Amino acid sequence: MKATNNKVVTFHYTLKDKETGEVLDSSQQHGQPLTVLFGANNIIPGLESRMEGMEVGEKKTIEVPAAEAYGEKDPQLIQKVPREYFQGIELQKGMPLQAQTPDGQIINMTVVDFNDQEVTVDMNHPLAGKDLVFEVEVVNVRDASLEEIQHGHAHGEGGVHH
Numbered sequence: 650m651k652a653t654n655n656k657v658v659t660f661h662y663t664l665k666d667k668e669t670g671e672v673l674d675s676s677q678q679h680g681q682p683l684t685v686l687f688g689a690n691n692i693i694p695g696l697e698s699r700m701e702g703m704e705v706g707e708k709k710t711i712e713v714p715a716a717e718a719y720g721e722k723d724p725q726l727i728q729k730v731p732r733e734y735f736q737g738i739e740l741q742k743g744m745p746l747q748a749q750t751p752d753g754q755i756i757n758m759t760v761v762d763f764n765d766q767e768v769t770v771d772m773n774h775p776l777a778g779k780d781l782v783f784e785v786e787v788v789n790v791r792d793a794s795l796e797e798i799q800h801g802h803a804h805g806e807g808g809v810h811h
Contacts, residue, residue: 652687653687657685660703661785663675708785726772732765744759
């Protein structure tokens with residue numbers, strides 16, 4: 650059985666930064682493979698399209714350009730914010746922070762730079778602008794249930810949600 654739309658695909662992956670070769674994430678770190686409903690946008694489009702047709706036991710190294718992964722960096726998402734918003738936080742460059750909008754939405758950001766008056770934060774996804782390399786091994790493929798198809802994700806296996 651092949652990885653195609655409306656199949657539940659379980660796979661191990663190691664994600665690397667193409668430029669540096671640094672391992673950014675790996676299913677081994679989570680102690681279990683990732684299980685997704687194929688064709689339901691559960692994983693980045695550039696990975697899903699290149700995994701299509703893979704079979705159980707198959708291994709593949711897949712390169713995904715930034716545009717088909719987390720997108721290019723949006724310069725408008727890099728902003729200067731008054732330092733007083735960060736009271737009580739010992740800031741460091743590269744430090745990830747979370748903020749909450751008045752309507753309760755969580756915004757992830759990274760500290761780019763700071764001084765006594767203001768803090769420059771980057772609200773792009775941390776992997777925006779990066780070309781990625783996935784080493785993938787498919788461990789299981791099965792038909793999705795009607796309920797899974799209706800809900801748009803796999804049930805029961807756990808796994809990481811993006």
